[in-house]
Amino acid sequence: MSPREVFALRDYLSPELRGRTLSDARHQVSLTDVLSHTCVGGRLRELSGRSVLLSVSGQLIAGLAMIELDGIARRMLLCPPDLNPDHVQALIEDADIDVIVTDEPRRWTDSGIYLIIGAHLPEEPAKVVARTERATEWLMLTSGTSGVPKIVGHTLEGLCGAIVAEGPARGTPPVWATFYDIRRYGGLQIFLRAVVGGGSMVLSEYGEPLADHVARLSARGVTHISGTPSHWRKLLMSGAAAGFAPRYVRLSGEIADQAVLDGLAQAFPNASVGHAYASTEAGVGFAVNDGREGFPASLIGEGRDGVEMKIVDGSLRVRSKRAAHAYVGKRASALTDSDGFVDTGDMVELRGDRYHFVGRRGGIINIGGLKVHPEEIEAAINSHAGVRMSRAKSRRSPITGSIVVADVVLAPESAGRDKEIREEIFAQCRASLASHKVPAVIRFVEALNVTPAGKLARSDA
Amino acid sequence: MSVRLRIIAAMKQIAEEQQVKLPPLNDELSLHETGFDSLAFAILVARLEDDLGIDPFTISEDAAFPLTVGDFVRAYENVPA
Numbered sequence: 082m083s084p085r086e087v088f089a090l091r092d093y094l095s096p097e098l099r100g101r102t103l104s105d106a107r108h109q110v111s112l113t114d115v116l117s118h119t120c121v122g123g124r125l126r127e128l129s130g131r132s133v134l135l136s137v138s139g140q141l142i143a144g145l146a147m148i149e150l151d152g153i154a155r156r157m158l159l160c161p162p163d164l165n166p167d168h169v170q171a172l173i174e175d176a177d178i179d180v181i182v183t184d185e186p187r188r189w190t191d192s193g194i195y196l197i198i199g200a201h202l203p204e205e206p207a208k209v210v211a212r213t214e215r216a217t218e219w220l221m222l223t224s225g226t227s228g229v230p231k232i233v234g235h236t237l238e239g240l241c242g243a244i245v246a247e248g249p250a251r252g253t254p255p256v257w258a259t260f261y262d263i264r265r266y267g268g269l270q271i272f273l274r275a276v277v278g279g280g281s282m283v284l285s286e287y288g289e290p291l292a293d294h295v296a297r298l299s300a301r302g303v304t305h306i307s308g309t310p311s312h313w314r315k316l317l318m319s320g321a322a323a324g325f326a327p328r329y330v331r332l333s334g335e336i337a338d339q340a341v342l343d344g345l346a347q348a349f350p351n352a353s354v355g356h357a358y359a360s361t362e363a364g365v366g367f368a369v370n371d372g373r374e375g376f377p378a379s380l381i382g383e384g385r386d387g388v389e390m391k392i393v394d395g396s397l398r399v400r401s402k403r404a405a406h407a408y409v410g411k412r413a414s415a416l417t418d419s420d421g422f423v424d425t426g427d428m429v430e431l432r433g434d435r436y437h438f439v440g441r442r443g444g445i446i447n448i449g450g451l452k453v454h455p456e457e458i459e460a461a462i463n464s465h466a467g468v469r470m471s472r473a474k475s476r477r478s479p480i481t482g483s484i485v486v487a488d489v490v491l492a493p494e495s496a497g498r499d500k501e502i503r504e505e506i507f508a509q510c511r512a513s514l515a516s517h518k519v520p521a522v523i524r525f526v527e528a529l530n531v532t533p534a535g536k537l538a539r540s541d542a
Numbered sequence: 543m544s545v546r547l548r549i550i551a552a553m554k555q556i557a558e559e560q561q562v563k564l565p566p567l568n569d570e571l572s573l574h575e576t577g578f579d580s581l582a583f584a585i586l587v588a589r590l591e592d593d594l595g596i597d598p599f600t601i602s603e604d605a606a607f608p609l610t611v612g613d614f615v616r617a618y619e620n621v622p623a
Contacts, residue, residue, distance in 0.1 A: 449581070477600070479599035480584035480599070480607075484584045484585065484588055516560075
């Protein structure tokens with residue numbers, strides 16, 4: 082029944098590895114004896130071979146349910162907490178969902194799904210120890226801002242490709258954390274590292290103040306942590322980083338510019354600071370650990386670990402065993418071109434011997450007929466030492482049709498120097514950007530919105 | 543500061559940023575002779591909108607774009623606050 086070559090998360094959770102935990106702000110669960118417990122009332126026989134929608138309120142219970150369902154369910158669709166309820170019905174149909182696992186069963190009574198299985202904490206002892214039956218298909222949602230998200234299909238093997246390639250962490254087992262939700266690709270990578278790599282993990286908690294979150298990370302001895310550049314900029318701005326001393330700091334999900342890399346190297350002098358390229362569709366592409374923005378041009382080509390990259394029409398294309406295998410659904414488009422490459426939509430530019438990310442293809446703003454990536458302007462603004470984060474956007478103009486304007490969040494130490502800093506930012510932008518890319522207006526703001534996926538919000542631009 | 547003085551100040555600031563040498567400004571000077579290109583005017587109009595709260599060229603669809611500095615200033619002065 083359990084062919085040896087099929088492996089599931091439970092097969093990494095050996096009871097011999099003691100002291101491993103998974104925690105959030107309220108609970109701590111032992112990963113050592115997680116296999117002898119159940120959070121779905123032991124109803125695995127009913128879940129066997131089914132297509133499961135996993136919709137739970139917290140990340141801890143989501144993680145425990147993933148461990149329990151993997152290798153049992155036919156497929157498992159991970160619902161992020163910010164999923165728009167209006168999109169649920171379309172997703173249920175597209176993914177052929179026939180069971181919902183939830184800690185809010187009443188919410189689903191009208192879903193048309195007759196089998197609803199309650200998930201709850203604390204876990205209870207399991208009467209039977211579950212065995213891996215099959216390779217479960219992992220379904221994740223894209224984090225685009227408009228319309229029904231796309232369903233992206235992965236296997237555990239593909240999701241763990243980069244983890245296996247890196248090998249187990251040496252020395253003391255790591256304590257992992259991420260600012261992401263683990264039901265998003267970036268967060269799931271960290272969760273899988275913790276489970277597969279033999280460590281522990283501290284989960285983020287929706288709505289928890291940043292200072293409380295970081296205090297919890299410190300108290301639990303977090304050593305390895307990841308987030309988007311926007312997450313990290315917020316942390317650097319908050320002043321809450323003092324006293325927190327991870328040894329491994331990673332950025333992904335947005336462009337890591339030199340300013341944020343330098344800011345983190347300064348805040349965490351004993352940490353290895355690096356950035357990684359990954360997307361829900363293309364999987365983990367590569368990691369850059371030399372502390373510099375962009376990536377060496379030598380990574381383009383056949384590459385290593387089964388990841389092959391090329392640049393076509395300015396965008397990065399990836400062919401990889403870690404990529405998703407398909408978009409799932411009746412009207413799903415092809416995930417790859419006929420040669421098996423995923424077009425990431427991430428635009429790059431060669432400068433010297435490095436490629437630099439310049440923005441998203443879909444995020445281009447049009448300034449008087451000229452195409453501009455807002456990220457390129459933000460990188461120029463962020464390179465000013467007094468700036469923490471910024472957002473460039475277009476504003477209509479009766480003269481040129483549109484112009485670039487920028488909202489800028491200053492570092493606390495810049496207080497009272499607005500006029501001087503504004504002039505310095507203008508001067509810096511003029512020195513490094515073409516004239517139509519220099520913001521016409523710079524506005525200082527208290528904060529910039531970040532989406533639930535950890536990316537700078539651009540939708541209100 | 544009057545609307546006129548704020549416009550003049552904004553023009554001087556932009557001229558400095560754009561490295562444009564402004565001739566002495568008077569009402570009869572044609573906008574073309576200021577040395578401002580369309581981008582410089584776009585910046586001027588955007589900043590004045592933030593400063594004064596009005597953009598006379600967008601409010602009125604058929605407003606002809608002014609030809610002289612005097613026309614430009616009057617476009618702002620003539621908009622009811």
